[in-house]
Amino acid sequence: MVASAEDPMLPQPYRVAAVSRELADTVTLELTPASGLRPAFACGQFNMLYVFGVGEIAVSVSGESAQQNSFFHTVRALGAVSTALANLTPGDTVGLRGPFGKGWPLEAAADADVLIIAGGLGLAPLRPVVYEALADRNRYGRLALLVGSRHPTDMLYRDELEHWREHLDVDVDVTVDHADAGWHGNVGVVPGLIERAPVDPVRTIAMVCGPEIMMRFTVDALREAGVADERIYLSMERNMKCAVGLCGHCQFGPKFICRDGPVLRLDTVADILAVREI
């Protein structure tokens, strides 16, 4: 779905309205359109962000869809473009194309238990789902959020996680891969949290985003818990370039991640998920 300009290849100018530092190398950008009109987006979709003179990358939308005037993008400084994005300051201008792709299955999740499983920066594309589910809480059954990160100091949106856990009708469980004895939370991998998640596997819709290897282990744990492949959704990541299914850079077997994904139902990709050449 392309909801912005008539020409999906033409970046539109957006102004950096605010920059929030999340972690030492990670920021959330609030971007407002120069035109004044921000296109609608679905949770799980992504935009192509263009730093003039540097390059363009795909970044998932990490903010609320109800927030009409801005896109929020959480960016970790890893390569040239993401580092340039992370170094932007309020008032700077970037190019933006999008939103693109298919998002999370909020329709299918209606009346179901919702199990959201995020690893590392994978929480960013899932945060809009949490916002949506909390804003329309009665539409869903039990709501559980499982989050894994490397270390307590690397935990994304930590204040929000604590707020959700303490004040809102969502079960939040977090775990870290490494910690010292001063950490009183869980230590271990995020799939290990699944067996204790307070959801009914038969009526659960699971939404998973994180490093691909983490998602593979998570799929194993979900299956073991009794969640059917048709009820598991993954957000896949490949090298998105054109974002409209033309260039083929993001090909994943018979699918283009930019057009057919990034959110894909497990049963449609299960047979190629562990194929290393893909």
Added chain:
Amino acid sequence: MRNLEEILSKQPFLAGLDGEHRRLVLGCARNRRFDAGAYLLREGEPADEFYLIRQGRVALEIAPPDKAPIVIATLGEGDIVGASWLIPPYHWRLDARAVEPTLVIGLDAECLRGKCEEDHDLGYEMMKRFLPIFVKRLHATRLQLLDVYGRS
């Protein structure tokens, strides 16, 4: 004792164990409670009792010389604490510390080893229950070692 039998019967770890074998395990079991910060196991000490967590949370730790302990994993309700009781020389290889007040079923390792030696069917049932736990923890450790959330 009936109370302990009821508690044991609800543990997923012992699900499917027949009545006679369950009674043998029960004969090696007792209720225990650990305050937050108390150690269930200490590295190097004899593996003479292992634990099934009823309620609470336990951190498995390694203490490098001159450094603060590193938490390897945390365990919760229904989890087993301690595997070295099965393997000679029957000494713990890790510390296990209660993160919060923790209720456990303590299982006398020497008692259970003896019963497993006398009754190999019971020994096989124990192995069938422990091996998946070991494999799951090995997989989890591998995933932790991969450092999947690190900079790439």
